[in-house]
Amino acid sequence: MxxxxxxxxxxxxxxxxxxxxxxxxxxxxxxxxxxxxxxxxxxxxxxxxxxxxxxxxxxxxxxxxxxxxxxxxxxxxxxxxxxxxxxxxxxxxxxxxxxxxxxxxxxxxxxxxxxxxxxxxxxDTLGAFPLPVEVIPMAATQVIRRFGQAYGGQAQVRAGVTTDNGNVIVDVRGLQITDPLAMEAEVSQWPGVVTVGIFAxxxxxxxxxxxxxxxxxxxx
CATH class of the missing domain: 3.40.50.1360 (Rossmann fold)
Incomplete structure (x- = not known):
């Protein structure tokens, strides 16, 4: 099929x-x-x-x-x-x-x-698909930098995409999400993050x- x-x-x-x-x-x-x-x-x-x-x-x-x-x-x-x-x-x-x-x-x-x-x-482990994060535009570079520092992820703004809420999407590659609940809780607290695409x-x-x-x- x-x-x-x-x-x-x-x-x-x-x-x-x-x-x-x-x-x-x-x-x-x-x-x-x-x-x-x-x-x-x-x-x-x-x-x-x-x-x-x-x-x-x-x-x-x-x-x-x-x-x-x-x-x-x-x-x-x-x-x-x-x-x-x-x-x-x-x-x-x-x-x-x-x-x-x-x-x-x-x-x-x-x-x-x-x-x-x-x-x-x-x-078996989340992360092969780039992790989407909805971000207030003025915080995009800050969030991208933080993913590199905290998780070693390579992040970039998704070109040409604006959410229904008027924000940007940052896609993060190179992750292995072994504790989805903890990572969701942590990233959700970062200033400028509206929602992280981990549903734990x-x-x-x-x-x-x-x-x-x-x-x-x-x-x-």
């Missing part, structure tokens, strides 16, 4: 985890687009969606799915989103689509994070992994 076919497979499988009559959290990215498309026929069976990006909101609305502002919602049963990497403990790197801050906000509302991904995203505090409870043999369900 192609990578696109695997994404479609897990997007369809994720629909079974949506609680009827509830609000569902919806992430961002190509795999999530497959989930949104699969969710559309059930739009009258849910109360709406909370979206993590402008692009996902546009796709949801185009398919007739009601979108609610996160400020209108106190909690949601499930948040369904992809990952750039996920380890065997459910910790993830996210932010390849530059929506990590809003993704983390929606994840914080959710009782369960369900990650949908193809098998290539499952890794908001790790996945379930991963629906697309494999050539079908959908493999991992629980953490």
């Amino acid at each position: 192609t990578q696109d076919e695997l994404k479609a497979l897990v997007g369809q499988a994720a629909v079974a985890h949506v609680v009827p009559g509830s609000i569902v959290g919806v992430g961002t990215g190509s795999t999530v687009n497959c989930f949104i498309d699969a969710l559309a026929p059930l739009k009258d069976q849910i109360a709406g969606a909370v979206s993590s990006s402008v692009k996902s909101t546009e796709r949801l609305l185009a398919l007739g799915i009601k979108v609610l502002d996160a400020n209108e919602v106190s909690s949601i049963p499930v948040y369904i989103d992809g990952a750039d990497e996920i380890d065997h403990g459910g910790h993830m790197i996210k932010g390849g689509g530059a929506a990590l801050t809003r993704e983390k906000i929606v994840a914080d509302l959710a009782e369960r994070f369900i990650c949908i991904a193809d098998a290539s995203k499952l890794v 505090r908001h790790k996945a409870k379930v991963c629906l992994l697309g494999t050539p043999e079908g959908v493999r369900t991992l629980t953490f």
Whole structure:
């Protein structure tokens, strides 16, 4: 199966985890687009969606799915989103689509994070995928320097990208993230960092992994 076919497979499988009559959290990215498309026929069976990006909101609305502002919602049963990497403990790197801050906000509302991904995203140690960090523009050089000093990472601003919040993305290469929770806590405290793309505090409870043999369900 192609990578696109695997994404479609897990997007369809994720629909079974949506609680009827509830609000569902919806992430961002190509795999999530497959989930949104699969969710559309059930739009009258849910109360709406909370979206993590402008692009996902546009796709949801185009398919007739009601979108609610996160400020209108106190909690949601499930948040369904992809990952750039996920380890065997459910910790993830996210932010390849530059929506990590809003993704983390929606994840914080959710009782369960369900990650949908193809098998290539499952890794033993996070870090082969460049770690995205949303940064206030005036702090970008300072944050880049600090990653080199603290972790030996090679960081640079992602060219031509501005987040939905008006900030820049710094991508950090050359990392081996052996303690995701500690690194997330540390980097989150650096002045100018809005969000680091380590999802350890908001790790996945379930991963629906697309494999050539079908959908493999991992629980953490």
